[in-house]
Amino acid sequence: MYVWEEDYVVRHLTDDHGNEVEIWLTSGVTVQPPWSGLCCPACGAFHLTSFPAGYLARHPELTAAPEPKPLARVPAMPIKDIALSDVRAPLPRRLLIAVGAPVVLFVGYELYQNLLAPTVHH
Template sequence: MRMAVGHRGVVLVRDGFSTRRMWLFECLRCWYVWEEAYLVRHVTDDHGNDVEVWLQGGVPVQPPWSGTCCPGCGVYHVTSFPVGYLAQHPELAPAPEPEPLMAATPVARWVPPARAPLPGRLLVAMGLPVLAFIGYELYENLFVRTHPH
């Protein structure tokens, strides 16, 4: 621990160092493979214990083994691989992002003709069998039962 003198007095500054680490993950649901970069600060606390602070984009985050979420499907059921695993298995490396294409100008599309709304077709589909059934029952009750052979 060093002491630095500022305009407000003595400030305690902890000695430490930082390392960059890449972690390779694979989702156990959708099999998506991705890599995340971390900055790990190694410092010593006031009691002499070594502490690691994990950062992404300058923001403290949980360590990679603690609740990583798949960016592909959103589940938390992921596994990680040891350091250097991706270098030994380049076929697992995430594909580079494709170059964005220039925006195409919109072209007029063919639009299919409008169809009858579903409730009208549903009434016809349900109504015809019901009408046939009622007609048969009327015929059966009025003519066949009242005029026996």
């Protein structure tokens, strides 16, 4: 079992429609509330229990979670080693081609069948 503390600032606001809203901040950055989607920094478990502020200080018998290890850094590949054939089109362009080409072919075939084919006589 791991235990750690995180400090949050909660702002209670009212929006333009009169609805009450809570905004959770940590280090000045807006974050999700601690009960939604947090995972243990030591083992990655998602089943968590939250305690009131200062719980860890009042229970020294609990061991604090170790600091997470930084991710390994991958050395960057020099740009001169990249061939033009290795460069791919951005995802939106590839998606447009992958979806658009079959649609254009289908519409073209339907137009041919409905407009031109009836005029052709054998």
